[in-house]
Amino acid sequence: RAEDGYGLWLRYAPLEGEALERLARFDPEIRINDHAGYIDPTLAAAADELARGIVSLLGDRAKARPSGNGIIEVACEGMMDMNPERFIVTPFREAGRRGLRITGGDYGACIYGAFGLLRELSLGHDPASITLDEAPAMPLRMLNHWDNPDGHVERGYAGRSIFDWWHLPDRLDQRMIDYARANASIGINGVAVNNVNARAFMLEPDYIAKLARLADAWRPYGIRVFLSARFSAPVDICGLATADPLDPAVAAWWQAKADEIYAAIPDFGGFLVKANSEGQPGPQDYGRSHADGANMLAAALGDRGTVIWRAFVYSADDETDRAMQAYNEFVPLDGQFADNVIVQVKNGPVDFQPREPFHPMFGAMPNTHLMLEAQVTKEYLGFASHLAFLAPMWEEVLDADTGHGGTVVRTVAQVVAPVGMAGVANTGSDRNWTGSDFDQANWYAFGRLAWNPQLSSDQIAREWAAQTFSRDPQFLGAAVPMMLESREAVVDYMTPLGLAHQMATGHHYGPGPWVCDLPRPEWNPCYYSRADAEGIGFDRSATGSNALGQYASAIAARWSDPETIDPALLLWFHHVGWNHQMRSGRTLWEELVWHYDRGAAKVDTMAETWSTLSEYVDEERFRAVSEMLAIQQREARWWRDASLAYWQSVNGLSLPAGAEPPA
Template identity: 50%
Template sequence: MLIKKQLFVCLLLLISITVSADDGYRLWLRYDKISNIALLNKYKQQIIAPAIVGNSTIITTVKNELEKGLRGLLAVNYTATDSVYNKTTLVIGKAGNLNLGFTVIEKTQLKNLGEEGFLISTTMHGVHKIVIAANTDRGLLYGVFHFLRLLQTQQDISTLNIFSTPKIKYRLLNHWDNLNRTVERGYAGASIWDWHKLPDYIDQRYIDYARANASIGINGTVLNNVNANATILTKQYLDKVAALANVFRPYGIKVFLTARFSAPIEIGGLKTADPLDAAVQEWWKQKVKEIYSLIPDFGGFLIKANSEGQPGPQDYNRTHADGANMFADALAPYKGIVMWRAFVYSQQSNDRFKQAYEEFTPLDGQFKSNVILQVKNGPIDFQPREPFSPLFGAMPKTPLAMEFQLTQEYLGQGTHLVFEAPMFKETLNADTYEKGKGSTVAKVIDGSINNFSMSAIAGVSNIGSDINWCSHPFAQANWYALGRLAWDYNLSSEQIATEWLQQSFSTNKTFVAVAEKMMLQSHETLVNYMTPLGLAHIMYNGHHYGPMPWGNTLGRPDWNPVYYHKADSAGIGFNRTITGTNALGEYKNEVSNLWNDSNKCADEYLLWFHHVSWNHIMHSGRTLWNELCYKYYAGVDAIKNIQQQWNSLEKFVDAERFIQVKQLLNIQVKEAVWWRNACLLYFQTFSKMPIPANYEQPDKTLAYYQSLRFPFAPGN
């Protein structure tokens, strides 16, 4: 009997030290009790009887989140009150409501926080209090989430002096979700919007979605696909949208809709959608009036027009400005905005790279003040690596928004671990030279270069109905990174990765160091085993899953992978210099000079801008062919190394997520080898050169890889 009791006690001890199961649903808002006992006790001494001054729906959200966070992290049931706060050590409220005798300097600092900024201070007037102050309730919401982040990441809160304001005004998710709950380019299940049950059934997931977004500063969401269905604008569906808006409002989030340009015909009974037609203009004004009667804080419209078959103003021989301005006029009385996408391409251009520039730069200065052009980070289409779009730096009279893709359409989709923050930063830090050196893309989109008050960053959402929201556990980090960089693009990829890991997995230093290294290596690793040296768009036609550099069967040249690499017996790459399509001419001279000489061009952009010989000597001293082999093999070696790093972390991670990531990394390694072998065997048919003997040789033939079919690959 004694032995049985001892075994039972041992079993209980074993269970108690095992990392708890976690399905990932809580994202980075886990609020688990702080395991460092000394720090836990110190926090308890520093945070006593929180007082929140104010009364609104957002203040209620602030109160609930603070209590939830402190209860979980500190294992104490706090009740935030609006009592006499000189008896407390944590004071939260709008600056005008706090009788703390702010100095002139502090009042100036508070004024500079604007509508969404916040301060967190523990050194005001010699009285040891933690003060979270802002000019608005939304600022307080962001301040409290930031304070809870400090606790989650186990920061010292003894001498805080934080003043934080968002760099970008509109920080958005773009959902490519359809009304039938399919998600275009989605890899995490069905749409989270259950339109059939709305407006009467409010899923808890909607509330948790709003919490997650508010915690990283996202303040807007576009609910439906850019390939829009006009039905979303009917009264039946606007009631459903209004129900979601009611859920999001207490979290400071506005709803936006993608509007179908031809809606006046499809649901309005008109015979035209011509933006200069008076009846069409009136139809949109009445539709906008109806929307605002249901959703007083509606954000506005996102429009995809005359792109990939979508209707638009060019159908009526009108310009993009004509179309955008029609919507702008309808929205202006309500302070709504138009986000007009600049993703366009057609057969008329001799280089798809150039078309957005060709269509939009002649219209610079013709858009109404509440129109912002939404530009993809690169000139083609969310490739693993692209040079920044030349539109950034070429439209000084028009505000430009950044569009990133969180869902990994061209980055391994739902099975590959790819932390996108380094890719985002690469674009944001790129210098356009629009107003001389230092005119980074970040400064273009935040409006500071050209004195625009309207600014935006949008991320194409990677969220779905999967229990962990994003399919791959590490894909959550890309959603997180989008929000953090939209708030402050000066944050480093390292800081974002560390924050996310500490909140989502563990604060253990060994775990964080290894996992952060994995994340920071992951983007370059994928580029190497998929599209090294400036290769692009060599994915399978349609669903874009897997390699297909030989693709050449679709009706238009620019729909085929061979269009983008132009491999032949002489060499490989797309000549975009003055002797080719001269796409380089769309950049400022200081930028084009970086890339217009094939002997000086950075390796990562070489094949974007040059068709070079297989024997071209690279910066490494290797020939292009040998460098291509080196990169592909280095990519596979690197992902195998990441796989080994993850396996070393088993004791730090709950079993459910450890096994999930382990299995996904097994897939990623297998697919990296597939990419390497298929691409090198295909390009070898042109180079006629051997894969160096010191590398593992492909065990399948090119014919085998070309025979593979994936008719039901997701995301199409």
């Protein structure tokens, strides 16, 4: 299954050369600490994975096993003063034998330790010199599945849902174990299994039983299950007359529901809620606030779990800038949310665009637990068809200075570190899980960054590519830069210079800048581009919507001047004349054309680079990637040419000399 991509970054492809010799010399016996015969399932899973990984890394040399030269001891106990997820890998000696001991704050740490050690071994590092001491930067590292119970995945581009609700709880697909292994290997410790556009019946007893089977299967891997809860569930499935959060009967219903869930799943994580957003029910239907709604559910869970309340809200009949609505609704509620409520905020103020500024709520709600929501599935970045490695995008938001630290930098990563990160999953039933081989890298990168937001995109790309494709330095030297440039290429050919939401209606695939007749203004690309004969861009400065006023003053000051703002955000905040002089020496129009051209050209370079790498990759995956890149080459031109033709119809300008003419 390695060739078809099913093995993900856990392929443990056989080592070669000196790395193989070193591991063969070490060839460890794997020991688990038991307690009078009882072996904790997490320790057992850790030991299994180590055995599987090492045998696989040894390839043919595994036949001679076990030499028992070395020892790997999976201990993880007796260090209860530590963060329960922190693990340490240290060398030891025993009667002339070399050993590596994995210890940690709790059993769960050992699964991370095992995967951490296996990553080192997979990268070919010398077992004799491995020492690790790691703890996650954030407590909650979560995937949100937008999977519907009927198997359709909202914004899913990798087949059907991986969750087989039909056969659960009686049948547990092996994929559920491999999914847990993959998640544990990158530190994911929470999974919301169903779409935030939730069906209430998933709270019914038969679904609780199904969920309990998943929870049991994932528990050894340190994963807690969460459910997306439909706020109107008491009305929908129980016939209550209201779902008003301040109605005692409603609160009692949720309390009983929570008790029922905890009876089946003692470590149930909690509820994820999309309320009063895009037609979903919520407390505002009853004149109550987000805090009223969230706190009622939080009381039902008590200290057993968490309510994750999404801040992605915008309403149809509001004349204000859509980018401002979440801040307007939530910031006044700062300090009113119960302690077991987390408010989950998308990386940017609109909706997972190829580039957005960071969301102004980060740093603006010091008395609320804020969590970052990123989208691993590429709704607005060419689905699974286009190669775009997203670590640089997430690095950009995590490293952004919110300006709320006074004289010191206070990054988005610092704001969310006490809470966590959620990623909208890109998994599906496709053999390779994510629809394309390179989209596996985004799942991997999300987990790695949630574990440690200080990791560089370069390091993440390098370790992913080495584990997934080839450790050969030649391969990595070509493939890693290609990954690192890929997201900017998409920005260039779709929405350069701070443009956003220029995608075609509904599905969001392909260009649609000309669309201007949809019933809700903020669904129209023209609402975002504001392109007219004079210029282009959304004036969000004081002369316009003043969304800038939602940012800390230092940030707002830097961005309020079209001359000083980072050009990458220019048209997000400013309406700029087509002939505006850019710092590059080009006019805005020339600069736009330059970016569209650069994006298309970068994809050509990516395809060329990949075409030189066939000797490092199995035929099946090599061809799959090549064919996807050919699609992307064509569609980057489609994006560029359609966008430029439309802008020309608005501004009447011709293409600058030297621009590549449309095909």
